[in-house]
Amino acid sequence: MYVIFASVIIIIFIFFWQSIYNIFTIAMSKTTKTTNSLIGNLWFICLFIINLTIVVFIYLFYNYKSTTKGEIGLDGEKGFDGKSGEICFIKSENCNTQY
Numbered sequence: 001m002y003v004i005f006a007s008v009i010i011i012i013f014i015f016f017w018q019s020i021y022n023i024f025t026i027a028m029s030k031t032t033k034t035t036n037s038l039i040g041n042l043w044f045i046c047l048f049i050i051n052l053t054i055v056v057f058i059y060l061f062y063n064y065k066s067t068t069k070g071e072i073g074l075d076g077e078k079g080f081d082g083k084s085g086e087i088c089f090i091k092s093e094n095c096n097t098q099y
Contacts, residue, residue: 005055016044020044
């Protein structure tokens, strides 16, 4: 599961590195940039938050389903008896002993 989280973070960084860089530069600078860059950055932040909530939900749902036991169902009908096995012989060098 950690590999999936790491790959998602790396993919987001690779595809959106310019937007991430613009977000940090706008946050650090005192001056405001153009309106288009702010709208694009807000769009990226909203999509990032939505995707992050989906990934967290999937992770929590997976953990919930994998750790909780399901309901125990009703017992089924008893099956047919099996065939009798062969008589057990233990063979040694000196004698044959039957148990």
